[in-house]
Amino acid sequence: MDVNDKKHLCSPCEFKSKTEIATKWCIECKEPLCVSCYENHNAHRSSRNHHVISVEGNQMLESLQIPLKEYCEVHDQEKDLYCSSHCEIICLTCTQTTHGKCEPAVRLSDVTKSAKTSTFVSMLESNITDVIDQLRDIIRNRENNKVEIEKQKTEILDAVNKYRKCINDKLDQVENIITEDLNEKCESSNLEIDNNVNFLNDHLNKFDEIRKKMDILKEYASDTQTFIGARALEKTLHYNESMLASFLELIQNINIDIEVNQGIFDTCADIKSFGDIRVNKLDTGHCHLQKNKGQYPVDHQLKLSKALEIKIPQESFFRSTILSCIILPNKQMIFVDSYVRNKRLIVLNEDGTHDRNINLTSNHLISQ
Structure with missing residues (x-):
C-alpha cells in the first residue's frame, strides 16, 4: 500500500x-x-x-x-496561550519569562472561539475583496490601454496617409503644370517644323518644275532655243537656290529636355520621416494597495454589550478608507481612515456616536 x-x-x-x-x-x-x-x-x-x-x-x-498552529522555537513547545498586553500568541513557558509582567495569559481557544465572525476576519475578507477588485480594475485598465494604443496607432497611420495624400496631390498638381507646358512647347515645335517642311516642299516643286522644263527643251527645242531657254531657267534656279540657302541658314534642330528643380530632391533628402513616434507614460491614478498591519482578534476582556450601527463621519465629499479598528479599555473605538485626502483617526464613543478626529501625517500612517 x-x-x-x-x-x-x-x-x-x-x-x-x-x-x-x-x-x-x-x-x-x-x-x-x-x-x-x-x-x-x-x-x-x-x-x-x-x-x-x-x-x-x-x-x-x-x-x-x-x-495553522504557532510553535515556540525558543521553548520547543506549541503556542496555545494569548497575551492581551502584547496581542501575541505565546507558549506556557513564555508566560514565566518574556511575558512574566504582562496581564495573565488566556487560552488561545477562548480568544478564538468566534474568530470566523470576528471583526478581524471580516475586515481581512473585505480587504482581500478590495485588493481583488482593485487588481481587476487595474487589469481592465491595462487591457483598455491596449485598445487605446491600437486606436492611436490607427489614428497615426491615418494621419500619415493624409500627409502622404497631400504630398501626392501637390506632386500631381506640379506634374499637371509641367505636362501642360511640355504639350504646349511640343505643339509649338511641331508647328515650326511643319512650316519648314511646307516651305521646303514648295521649293522642291519649283526645282522639279525647272527640271521638267529642261527636259522639254532638250527634246523639242533647237540648239539655239535650248541655249536661250537654259539661260532663263538658270536665272530662276539661282534665284530659288538663293531663297533656299537663306532659309536653310535659319533651320535648327529642336531638342526638348527638362531642367529638374533640384529643390525637390533637396527637400526629400532633408525629410527623414513623417515625424517622431513618442511614447508618453501618464499616471493611471490607481491608488496603492494598502497593507493592514497590527490586526488582531479583539481582546476577550473587551466586548460590546449590544450591536451598534456605526456611521463613519465623512469629510465633505471625500470617501473613507478604513484600515483597522481597536477598542480602548474605556470601550471607545478608534478607526484608521487612510484615504489620501483624510489621513485621520476617527474616535467613536461606546454607543457609536462620534467623539473626535485626530489628523495624521503620511509618516504616521507608514509607522502604524
Whole structure:
C-alpha cells in the first residue's frame, strides 16, 4: 500500500489491526476516523466537542501551505496561550519569562472561539475583496490601454496617409503644370517644323518644275532655243537656290529636355520621416494597495454589550478608507481612515456616536 494511502485509513481501526477507510479528521486528535469510530468519538465526553471535518476538508487545509498552529522555537513547545498586553500568541513557558509582567495569559481557544465572525476576519475578507477588485480594475485598465494604443496607432497611420495624400496631390498638381507646358512647347515645335517642311516642299516643286522644263527643251527645242531657254531657267534656279540657302541658314534642330528643380530632391533628402513616434507614460491614478498591519482578534476582556450601527463621519465629499479598528479599555473605538485626502483617526464613543478626529501625517500612517 502506498504511504499516502495510509492517511485515508482510520487510525483507531489501524491500531486494532483493522483496515477501514477514514471519512473524518479530528483537528484536536490529529487522526483520521471511519464512520463507526467517528460516532464513538462524538459520543465520548472528552472528545465530543472536538472540531471534526471531512478528510477532503483536511486535505484542502493542508494544500493551503500556511501555518495553522504557532510553535515556540525558543521553548520547543506549541503556542496555545494569548497575551492581551502584547496581542501575541505565546507558549506556557513564555508566560514565566518574556511575558512574566504582562496581564495573565488566556487560552488561545477562548480568544478564538468566534474568530470566523470576528471583526478581524471580516475586515481581512473585505480587504482581500478590495485588493481583488482593485487588481481587476487595474487589469481592465491595462487591457483598455491596449485598445487605446491600437486606436492611436490607427489614428497615426491615418494621419500619415493624409500627409502622404497631400504630398501626392501637390506632386500631381506640379506634374499637371509641367505636362501642360511640355504639350504646349511640343505643339509649338511641331508647328515650326511643319512650316519648314511646307516651305521646303514648295521649293522642291519649283526645282522639279525647272527640271521638267529642261527636259522639254532638250527634246523639242533647237540648239539655239535650248541655249536661250537654259539661260532663263538658270536665272530662276539661282534665284530659288538663293531663297533656299537663306532659309536653310535659319533651320535648327529642336531638342526638348527638362531642367529638374533640384529643390525637390533637396527637400526629400532633408525629410527623414513623417515625424517622431513618442511614447508618453501618464499616471493611471490607481491608488496603492494598502497593507493592514497590527490586526488582531479583539481582546476577550473587551466586548460590546449590544450591536451598534456605526456611521463613519465623512469629510465633505471625500470617501473613507478604513484600515483597522481597536477598542480602548474605556470601550471607545478608534478607526484608521487612510484615504489620501483624510489621513485621520476617527474616535467613536461606546454607543457609536462620534467623539473626535485626530489628523495624521503620511509618516504616521507608514509607522502604524
